[in-house]
Amino acid sequence: MTVKADDLAGLVGDPQRLREILEAHYGRPETAALSPWERVEMALAHRQPDRVPFDFWAVPEVWQRLRAALEAEDEEVLRLLGIDCRMVTARYVGTRARTLPDGTVVDAWGTHRRRVSNEFSTYEEYASHPLAEAETVSDVLNWDWARTEEWDVSGVREQCQALSSGLRHHLRYEVGGIFEWSWALRGFERFLLDLVEQPEVAGAIMDRFTDVYIENTLRVIEAAGGLLDMVYTYDDVGMQNGLLISPRMWRRHILPRHQRLNAAIRGARYPVRIMYHSCGSIYPLIGPFIDEMGIDVLNPLQPRARDMDMARIKAEFGERLSFHGGVDIQHTLPHGTPAEVRDEVQERCRVLGPGGGYICTSAHYIQGDTPLENILAMYTAPRELPST
Numbered sequence: 386m387t388v389k390a391d392d393l394a395g396l397v398g399d400p401q402r403l404r405e406i407l408e409a410h411y412g413r414p415e416t417a418a419l420s421p422w423e424r425v426e427m428a429l430a431h432r433q434p435d436r437v438p439f440d441f442w443a444v445p446e447v448w449q450r451l452r453a454a455l456e457a458e459d460e461e462v463l464r465l466l467g468i469d470c471r472m473v474t475a476r477y478v479g480t481r482a483r484t485l486p487d488g489t490v491v492d493a494w495g496t497h498r499r500r501v502s503n504e505f506s507t508y509e510e511y512a513s514h515p516l517a518e519a520e521t522v523s524d525v526l527n528w529d530w531a532r533t534e535e536w537d538v539s540g541v542r543e544q545c546q547a548l549s550s551g552l553r554h555h556l557r558y559e560v561g562g563i564f565e566w567s568w569a570l571r572g573f574e575r576f577l578l579d580l581v582e583q584p585e586v587a588g589a590i591m592d593r594f595t596d597v598y599i600e601n602t603l604r605v606i607e608a609a610g611g612l613l614d615m616v617y618t619y620d621d622v623g624m625q626n627g628l629l630i631s632p633r634m635w636r637r638h639i640l641p642r643h644q645r646l647n648a649a650i651r652g653a654r655y656p657v658r659i660m661y662h663s664c665g666s667i668y669p670l671i672g673p674f675i676d677e678m679g680i681d682v683l684n685p686l687q688p689r690a691r692d693m694d695m696a697r698i699k700a701e702f703g704e705r706l707s708f709h710g711g712v713d714i715q716h717t718l719p720h721g722t723p724a725e726v727r728d729e730v731q732e733r734c735r736v737l738g739p740g741g742g743y744i745c746t747s748a749h750y751i752q753g754d755t756p757l758e759n760i761l762a763m764y765t766a767p768r769e770l771p772s773t
Contacts, residue, residue, distance in 0.1 A: 389724075393723050393758040393761045393762055393765075396758075396761075397454060397757050397758055397761075398454075400454060400455055400456040403454060403455055403761070404455055404456075404457075404465060406761075406765065407455075407465040407466065407467075407761075407764070407765065408465065410467065410764070410765045411436075411439070411466070411467025411764070411765075411768065412464060412465040412466065412467055414464065414467060414469075414552060415551075415552055417435060417436075418435045419434055419435050420552055420553050420554075421438070421468075421469035421470070421552065421553065421554045421555060422469075422549065422553035422554055422555050422614070423553075424436070424438045424469055425438045425469050425470060425555035425614075425744060426555065426614070427741060428707065428738075428741040428742060428743060428744065429658060429681065429682065429707050429741070429742070430741065431703075431704065431707070431740055431741045431742050432740070432741045433738070433739060433740055433741050433770065434741065435769070436768035436769045436770070437734045437738040437743055437744075437745050437768045437769075437770065438469040438470070438555070438743075438744045438745070439466070439467055439468055439469055439744065439745050439746060439764065439768065440468060440469065440470040440709065440744050440745070440746035441463060441466055441468045441470075441746060441747075441751075441764075442746065442747065442749075442750050442751065443747075443750050443751035443752075443760075444506050444750050444751065444752055444753050445506075445507075446505065446506045446507075446753040447750075447751050447752070447753060447755065447760070448462070450757055451757070451760070454757055466764040467764060467768075469554060469555055469744070470554060470555045470556075470557065470744065471548045471549075471554045471555070471556050471557075472556075472557060472558070472559065473541060473544055473545055473548070473556050473557065473558045473605070473609065473613060474544070474558070474559075475536040475537060475538045475541060475558075475601065475604075475605055475608075476536065476537040476540060477493050477535060477536055477537075478535060478536070478537045479493060479531070479532070479534075479535030479536075481493055481494075481495060481529075481531060481535065488500070489512045490509065493531060493535065494531050494561075494566055494569075494570075495515055495528075495529065495530070495531060495570065496511065496514075496515070496566070496569045496570060497511065497512045497513045497514070497515060498510060498511055498512055499511075499512040505752065505753030505754045506752065506753035506754075511569065514569070514570055514571055514572040514575070515528070515570055516528060516570040516571045516590065517571060517572050517575060519571070519586060520586075521586070522585050522586060522589045524586075525586060525589040525590055525593070526589060526593070530593050530597070531597055532597070533597060533600040533601050533604065536601055536604075538604045538605050538607075538608040539608070541605055541608040541609050541613075542608055542609055542610050542612060545609050545610075545612035545613060546612065549612070555614050555615065556609075556612065556613050556614050556615070557613070557614060557615035557616065557617050557660065558602070558605050558606075558609075558613055558615075558616055558617065559617045559619075560598050560601070560602050560616055560617060560618045560619075560646070561594070561598055561618070561619070562618070562619045562620040562621070563591050563594050563595055563598070563618075563620055563639065563642045563643060563646070564591065564620040564621075564622065564639050564642075565619070565620050565621055566594050567587065567590040567591045567594055570590060571586075571587070571590060576590075577630070580630070580634060580638055584637075584638065587638065588638065591638070591639070591642050592642065594642075595642045595645055595646055598618075598646055599645070599646055599649040602616060602646075602649070602650060602653075603649060603650075603653055606650070606653045606654070606655050606657060607653070607654060607655070609655065610655070611655045613655065613657055614657060614658065615657055615658045615659070615660055615681075615682070616650050616657050616658070616659055616660070617660045617661075617662065617684075618643065618646060618647070618659065618660070618661050618662070619661065619662035619663065619684075620639060620643070620661075620662075620663060621662075621663050621664045621665065622635060622639065622663050622665070622667060622670065623663055623664055623665020623666045623667040623670075623687075623690065624664075624665045624666065624690075625665060625666060625689075625690050625691065626666055626690070626691045627665075627666050627691065628665075628666065628667065628669065628670070629665075632669060632670065632673070635670065636673070636677075640673070640677060640678060643661075643678050644677070644678060644679070647659055647678060647679050647680070648679075651679070658681040658682060659679070659680050659681050659682070660680065660681065660682035660683075660684055660709060661674060661678065661680040661682070661683060661684070662684040662685060664685060664687050664690070664749065665687055665690050666687075666690040666691040666692055666693060667690075667693075668691075668692040668693060668698070669692075671683065671698065671701075671702055671706070672702070674706075675702065675705050675706050680706070681706070681707060682706070682707045682708065682709050682744075683702075683706055683707070683708055683709070684708075684709040684710045685709065685710030685711070685746075685747075685748040685749050686698070686708055686709075686710040686711040686737075686748060687710075687715075687748045687749070688711060688712075688713045688748060689713055689715050689716065695711060695733065695736045695737055696736050699736055699737050699742075703737075703740070703742050706742070707741070707742040707743065707744070708737050708742060708743050708744070709743075709744040709746060710744075710746055710747065710748045710749075711733045711737060711743075711745065711746075711748055712726075712729060712730055712733055712745065712746065712747045712748055712763060713729060713748055714747050714748050714749050714750075714751060714752060714755070715748075717729050718747060718751060718752075718755045718759050718760075718763070719752060719754045719755045719756075719759070721759065722759075723756075723758050723759055723761070723762035724762070726759045726762040726763050726766070727762045727763070727765070727766040730745065730762075730763050730766035731766055731767060733745055734766075734767075734768060734770060735770065738770050739770060745768070747763075
């Protein structure tokens with residue numbers, strides 16, 4: 386069943402027809418030569434699979450529109466889109482997360498946020514920073530920190546089994562950001578000043594997050610009993626045109642915490658790969674991410690950030706590193722035509738996919754201003770590559 390990319394807009398509103406189109410492309414994974422798990426594992430082993438594996442991440446409003454358009458629940462949406470990966474979570478059972486009388490929210494980690502809506506989506510911005518007034522390391526350590534027992538891992542193995550029942554998918558668990566969550570508690574400007582003026586205060590905050598992440602992650606890996614495939618860590622250290630902090634400061638303050646976290650993950654009883662996320666213009670740190678931090682997969686490859694040339698990155702690092710992301714959410718997905726989206730997806734697969742080492746998806750959560758037909762164009766674009 387062949388449908389031109391620019392004809393997809395006319396099919397929105399016809400769930401049965403859309404389901405037929407998706408199933409005729411990649412929405413019947415049980416008929417493929419490889420299972421989703423085999424496809425991703427083969428790609429991450431730097432061997433070219435039957436086709437480039439695909440993933441999906443989007444804001445809640447996009448999920449809602451897809452569920453309505455396809456008359457399907459989440460797992461069925463992922464099947465129809467031909468998604469090879471799935472996320473595993475630990476259930477939060479603590480009491481810290483709550484909504485305050487003024488409508489603002491305290492999350493599980495203690496950050497204070499307010500919900501802000503635009504015409505497309507609702508986001509959470511920071512309302513205050515609970516550690517903004519901390520003056521000493523003791524002030525940091527005496528704060529009411531999140532505890533590992535506030536996450537229940539007893540259902541993790543059952544969740545892994547359910548996500549791969551009948552057809553095995555590639556499963557990953559999201560850990561969190563050390564630098565990001567630390568400045569969320571302290572305030573961005575204050576935290577950057579701390580790195581220079583009071584590094585012991587900034588370090589104490591980052592160490593507490595690192596400790597909790599290590600304990601939580603090891604508990605999840607152990608609970609999964611060998612069924613978990615990847616752990617996903619992150620810290621945005623780039624912006625559109627460069628790094629947020631100098632490589633020297635990154636090495637001094639942030640790298641050692643990620644090295645400690647990753648060493649603990651590597652030492653777990655069950656082996657998993659490590660995927661690391663940083664938006665922005667991070668080209669100068671890709672080599673250190675591999676050699677010093679020890680990651681296996683880099684996400685999200687923000688294509689419009691400075692120096693993030695896909696062909697150059699693949700040529701320079703592709704033998705030692707796999708990639709996840711790459712499809713532009715700043716212009717192509719929200720503002721391009723379906724044909725332009727399809728062309729970009731094919732180009733990403735053509736450049737990053739040969740010899741394996743690539744999982745194709747958007748370069749961050751697909752945002753609420755993205756037309757549904759562009760999402761459909763992305764996931765019906767050809768994924769096959771010539772054999773090498």
